[in-house]
Amino acid sequence: xxxxxxxxxxxxxxxxxxxxxxxxxxxxxxxxxxxxxxxxxxxxxxxxxxxxxxxxxxxxxxxxxxxxxxxxxxxxxxxxxxxxxxxxxxxxxxxxxxxxxxxxxxxxxxxxxxxxxxxxxxxxxxxx
Amino acid sequence: xxxxxxxxxxxxxxxxxxxxxxxxxxxxxxxxxxxxxxxxxxxxxxxxxxxxxxxxxxxxxxxxxxxxxxxxxxxxxxxxxxxxxxxxxxxxxxxxxxxxxxxxxxxxxxxxxxxxxxxxxxxxxxxxxxxxxxxxxxxxxxxxxxxxxxxxxxxxxxxxxxxxxxxxxxxxxxxxxxxxxxxxxxxxxxxxxxxxxxxxxxxxxxxxxxxxxxxxxxxxxxxxxxxxxxxxxxxxxxxxxxxxxxxxxxxxxxxxxxxxxxxxxxxxxxxxxxxxxxxxxxxxxxxxxxxxxxxxxxxxxxxxxxxxxxxxxxxxxxxxxxxxxxxxxxxxxxxxxxxxxxxxxxxxxxxxxxxxxxxxxxxxxxxxxx
Numbered sequence: 001x002x003x004x005x006x007x008x009x010x011x012x013x014x015x016x017x018x019x020x021x022x023x024x025x026x027x028x029x030x031x032x033x034x035x036x037x038x039x040x041x042x043x044x045x046x047x048x049x050x051x052x053x054x055x056x057x058x059x060x061x062x063x064x065x066x067x068x069x070x071x072x073x074x075x076x077x078x079x080x081x082x083x084x085x086x087x088x089x090x091x092x093x094x095x096x097x098x099x100x101x102x103x104x105x106x107x108x109x110x111x112x113x114x115x116x117x118x119x120x121x122x123x124x125x126x127x128x
Numbered sequence: 129x130x131x132x133x134x135x136x137x138x139x140x141x142x143x144x145x146x147x148x149x150x151x152x153x154x155x156x157x158x159x160x161x162x163x164x165x166x167x168x169x170x171x172x173x174x175x176x177x178x179x180x181x182x183x184x185x186x187x188x189x190x191x192x193x194x195x196x197x198x199x200x201x202x203x204x205x206x207x208x209x210x211x212x213x214x215x216x217x218x219x220x221x222x223x224x225x226x227x228x229x230x231x232x233x234x235x236x237x238x239x240x241x242x243x244x245x246x247x248x249x250x251x252x253x254x255x256x257x258x259x260x261x262x263x264x265x266x267x268x269x270x271x272x273x274x275x276x277x278x279x280x281x282x283x284x285x286x287x288x289x290x291x292x293x294x295x296x297x298x299x300x301x302x303x304x305x306x307x308x309x310x311x312x313x314x315x316x317x318x319x320x321x322x323x324x325x326x327x328x329x330x331x332x333x334x335x336x337x338x339x340x341x342x343x344x345x346x347x348x349x350x351x352x353x354x355x356x357x358x359x360x361x362x363x364x365x366x367x368x369x370x371x372x373x374x375x376x377x378x379x380x381x382x383x384x385x386x387x388x389x390x391x392x393x394x395x396x397x398x399x400x401x402x403x404x405x406x407x408x409x410x411x412x413x414x415x416x417x418x419x420x421x422x423x424x425x426x427x428x429x430x431x432x433x434x435x436x437x438x439x440x441x442x443x444x445x446x447x448x449x450x451x452x453x454x455x456x457x458x459x460x461x462x463x464x465x466x467x468x469x470x471x472x473x474x475x476x477x478x479x480x481x482x483x484x485x486x487x488x489x490x491x492x493x494x495x496x497x498x
Contacts, residue, residue, distance in 0.1 A: 041449040042424035
């Protein structure tokens with residue numbers, strides 16, 4: 001069973017956003033997304049300090065089967081990228097909400113959070 | 129995707145019961161993976177895996193005219209098959225030596241068994257009908273006979289456990305043996321598409337569900353895993369085995385596709401021979417090569433290959449992460465002057481160039497060979 005925890009918010013491009021801590025959120029791809037991609041082999045992430053607007057491409061995720069762009073669910077400045085993904089991209093499959101997170105960003109427009117989907121809405125969205 | 133219009137194999141429900149992800153492959157609703165591609169790939173390299181390949185086409189050619197008929201359709205020398213239950217890998221060529229399909233031909237007591245790609249069943253059938261000669265009969269057995277591939281270093285031991293037939297150990301590559309597996313009559317060929325030792329098991333379609341379950345049950349001892357088309361693709365690319373629609377098309381000839389070893393000019397005339405003779409004399413304009421890259425970015429079909437001056441010199445036909453090797457690999461057609469091992473090239477991937485190096489085929493080779 002795919003798992004989309006209530007504590008996160010979601011966007012249609014299948015990224016999740018964690019709850020806010022010190023103006024900062026953690027972003028990753030959802031369980032649905034990692035399941036669709038299959039075996040992840042490579043994740044290309046932006047440099048720390050990059051400032052990216054909502055819906056802008058922030059990276060590429062590649063699996064044995066296919067390659068997909070990653071999109072910013074909210075605007076922000078990249079303050080951390082997951083250093084483990086370089087050598088262990090499979091963490092995205094094994095633990096997308098934990099060790100397989102992608103980036104941490106400092107929010108530049110916290111109001112955008114109001115427009116994100118709840119776990120319930122996202123689950124309905126992917127069922128369509 | 130509307131799955132109701134897709135063709136299915138007898139094992140469709142069994143795949144679904146194993147939670148397989150299903151995809152449309154050549155009009156068939158087939159499993160691309162059960163758990164994940166990596167574990168399935170490695171199970172074949174290390175232990176044993178089982179694939180449902182019942183979508184592949186099976187034609188039987190019989191009658192006194194069959195030898196001459198088939199000999200004319202392929203560049204290989206069919207007279208190499210002296211004894212029954214031997215086989216060879218070859219191609220059907222069009223008049224321009226373009227590859228209509230690649231296939232295995234087995235000589236059997238009734239005549240010849242042809243195993244062809246699922247994607248080309250109708251096209252092959254039409255070509256075989258168009259070329260018909262006297263004193264022969266062709267039957268399409270695809271629906272009534274299913275095909276399972278049991279592949280990996282433990283494949284032989286698994287079949288020995290199930291049949292107790294020691295002749296299996298002496299079965300040569302592309303050789304066929306009749307076997308009885310727990311009351312089910314089958315025949316198995318020592319062949320496959322993974323770069324490992326293994327068998328392709330032919331069974332009446334009415335018995336395939338039982339046989340699949342028997343193989344899964346007895347295979348547990350060897351950690352057998354059901355494997356989907358995803359692992360089939362990563363395994364065949366590591367072994368540098370060509371796939372129709374990628375390395376092989378009607379626009380490519382066996383000489384270009386590094387299948388020159390299949391072409392026997394001295395056997396006499398065959399369809400496409402003139403073009404191959406010309407290519408042999410005047411030289412090729414493209415050659416299939418193996419490339420490796422150095423980052424984790426995967427070169428995929430259609431990506432351009434350029435030289436160090438940025439000039440376009442070829443195109444990628446297949447690429448993947450080589451799961452047993454840990455780096456990306458690709459096959460590509462390039463101009464012959466760029467085909468030597470160690471040549472440095474670039475592959476254009478999403479706007480940037482990625483260093484690539486020509487390497488000897490195959491990428492992966494198993495240690496012992498039957």
